[in-house]
Amino acid sequence: MLLNLKECKICFPIFQKHPNLVYLDSASSTQTPQTVLDAVNDYYINYRANIHRGLYDLSGTATQKYEEARKTVGKFISASSKEIVFTSGTTHGLNLLASGVQNTLQPGDNIVLTEMEHHANLIPWQKIAKKKGMELRFIPMNREQRTGNSYELGVSDIENLIDEKTKIVSFTLVSNTLGTINPAEEIIARAKKIGAITIVDAAQAMAHMPIDVKILDCDFMVFSGHKMYGPTGIGVLYGKKERLEALEPFFYGGDMVRSVSYEDATWADVPEKFEGGTPNIAGAIGLGAAVEFIQSTGFDKIQNHETQLTNKLINQLNSIPDARIIGLNSEEKRIGVVSFLLKDIHPHDVAEILNRDQVCVRTGHHCTMPLMKKLGLPGTVRASVGIYNTEDDIDKLFASLARVMAVFK
Amino acid sequence: MKQTDPIYKEMILYLYKNPLNKKQLADFDCSHKEYNPSCGDEIEIMIKFDESGKIIDIGHQGEGCAVSQAAVSLLTEEVKGKSKEEVMSLTEEEMINMLEIPISHTRSKCALLGLKTILFCFDRPSNKTN
Incomplete structure (x- = not known):
């Protein structure tokens, strides 16, 4: 059993293969721990x-x-x-x-x-x-x-x-x-x-x-x-x-x-x-x-960990004047699936640049086209957290978002 | 980010901010709207032909990423004065070459959305005037 979720990454072999991977697309598909592979x-x-x-x-x-x-x-x-x-x-x-x-x-x-x-x-x-x-x-x-x-x-x-x-x-x-x-x-x-x-x-x-x-x-x-x-x-x-x-x-x-x-x-x-x-x-x-x-990890720990990451995501997005969260603006009544827009930059362009920094997010309509139409959006950038994410991952996401804004200044 | 990576070079960003032929035509012979379901882009094309069957005006509307918007800008310039047959002979490779940047597999749909829309457009005569 893990005492500290900060060390959770070692349970997932993909992060050994790609040590700089910032995987923020667990809402699409989560990574696989060694025990499942075994x-x-x-x-x-x-x-x-x-x-x-x-x-x-x-x-x-x-x-x-x-x-x-x-x-x-x-x-x-x-x-x-x-x-x-x-x-x-x-x-x-x-x-x-x-x-x-x-x-x-x-x-x-x-x-x-x-x-x-x-x-x-x-x-x-x-x-x-x-x-x-x-x-x-x-x-x-x-x-x-x-x-x-x-x-x-x-x-x-x-x-x-x-x-x-x-x-x-x-x-x-x-x-x-x-x-x-x-x-x-x-x-x-x-x-x-x-x-x-x-x-x-x-x-x-x-x-x-x-x-x-x-x-x-x-x-x-x-x-x-x-x-x-x-x-x-x-x-x-x-x-x-x-x-x-x-x-x-x-x-x-x-x-x-x-x-x-x-x-x-x-x-x-x-x-x-x-x-x-x-x-x-x-x-x-x-x-x-x-x-x-x-x-074996326990939902109390999982929720505590993911709420912290969600809070950090939301707070940092709120600190960028050009960012707009498409969703609830606090960790209440929500999980760590956070959609957002950056200025008027197309989500696809955001994700392309994030990818160059090995930051994986989802973009597009997320298989909810009628919802996107209702919100009047072509799509969003979506960062979603899993058990293996760390505060460092969120920092790397925002460092990369800063580069996106520099390209599209 | 690799600084040498040229995908967001000046021309692409310039065309994204200042798209060419992004206008609604008052009078057109055919129109079609096409979607890229993986990223939510949509492009609508309107085409007006002259008496000899050459494209004399073309406009596009819709929303898209920098790559798809730059591509449709370049493509709509390229096809002016051309006949349907000449446009239909354009290859995907030629379209991507117009952008003068490397296009990854995941972005090829963005680069090709405009071309796909124009080809569908030819099959959708509308004889509409707005």
């Missing part, structure tokens, strides 16, 4: 076999480790392992849900999302809404007099937007563009009152705050391994058992059936019903190791 390698080197199939020992070990990972992930969010479906990522989970619930939807029903959704929690619902003749509704951001936008959802709008015709309420717990933590309890409470299915996109939250699905009381939750120090290509769909049982499968094929004739088939129990085909076994095992990595 777990993935261990599978490929020591017990590589398919799961749920072979009678031989190797397959037994692989199955056991895969199912252990499911338990680890379940415990992490206070769910039973039967409620954990391994997916390829958040996008897969949301497409699975949109497809799986469609038979319960009628013309005239509505789906409620927010103005902050990532395209992954927007486009699948657009398709279903068009197909079913349903209305899409968006919980808007509060208007604020001074800057126009508050970058927070208007809680007072929830009551009216979610009505008796609302069948699905699907929203992001943390905005990947603004960093805002959304009022999940209020949204879910209102949705439950009228019996709508609630879906939480927790992709951006998982590595940064403790999440308990029993407290949230959502019906479904989706997230990705690669944003929480796990491998790419693995993610999770959590669902309350009865909700998962009522859902149609998404992939049909091997390993998701109970019995099959030439004419028909019946489905395996949850969660296997949703895991047709050979899953990402190494990825699931790696995700289990990533969860253990987060747990």
